[in-house]
Amino acid sequence: TKEAFLGCGRGADGTRAASHRKGMIVFWPEPLETELAGLIGSPTIWGWYVLDDSPGDALSALRATYRIIKAKDPRNRPVCAGYGDQMGLRNFDTGVCDLMLIYFYPCQKQYRRLMISQETQWILTKARAIVPGIPFIGVYQGFWGIGAFPDVPVTPYQIRNQIEDYVRCGAIGDIAFAARVKARKEGFDGWNSRQDLIDELASVHGEMQRTGGL
Numbered sequence: 001t002k003e004a005f006l007g008c009g010r011g012a013d014g015t016r017a018a019s020h021r022k023g024m025i026v027f028w029p030e031p032l033e034t035e036l037a038g039l040i041g042s043p044t045i046w047g048w049y050v051l052d053d054s055p056g057d058a059l060s061a062l063r064a065t066y067r068i069i070k071a072k073d074p075r076n077r078p079v080c081a082g083y084g085d086q087m088g089l090r091n092f093d094t095g096v097c098d099l100m101l102i103y104f105y106p107c108q109k110q111y112r113r114l115m116i117s118q119e120t121q122w123i124l125t126k127a128r129a130i131v132p133g134i135p136f137i138g139v140y141q142g143f144w145g146i147g148a149f150p151d152v153p154v155t156p157y158q159i160r161n162q163i164e165d166y167v168r169c170g171a172i173g174d175i176a177f178a179a180r181v182k183a184r185k186e187g188f189d190g191w192n193s194r195q196d197l198i199d200e201l202a203s204v205h206g207e208m209q210r211t212g213g214l
Contacts, residue, residue, distance in 0.1 A: 022057075023056030048078070054083075059096070067095070078098040081097035094131055100123075140177075178190035
């Protein structure tokens with residue numbers, strides 16, 4: 001039912017009956033195996049994204065997901081999990097992911113110049129105490145004019161600072177994400193909604209290609 005499991009016995013098959021935190025994610029392996037079977041052969045898939053921030057108590061589900069992917073994927077593509085705040089680390093541990101995606105929202109109300117470096121170092125310190133040397137990709141992003149977010153435009157200066165802060169923190173890569181016009185039902189252009197953002201991202205990308213830094 002919506003409130004409880006009915007007709008179930010706790011502590012079955014040698015398992016220990018224990019309490020669970022509110023919001024725990026219940027994991028069903030068969031649908032995942034079925035979905036993987038249709039995707040494993042794709043040449044365009046670079047890795048597997050298993051967590052978007054902190055949706056609840058997903059630790060046991062993430063470990064099970066990781067085991068199944070590693071058993072089914074002959075190419076051993078990386079399992080990635082996203083972390084955007086301190087609460088998200090409750091879903092980080094050994095056997096969860098090969099690669100962290102770290103992201104924040106420095107442009108919510110006003111641009112916070114030191115947010116990326118400070119928050120990234122905090123998360124990495126905690127995560128690497130559990131899994132030494134766990135690598136990460138920095139996700140530089142902007143939300144403006146979306147829902148509760150005020151209409152404060154992201155600037156090329158801010159984009160470059162986000163990227164450079166991640167690089168200084170040791171990111172092995174960068175991913176761009178921007179939500180801009182979908183809330184107004186005008187499409188999903190994101191960064192492409194403004195030419196100055198397009199030009200800055202193209203410039204940064206060119207530097208990355210020339211230097212081979214990422």
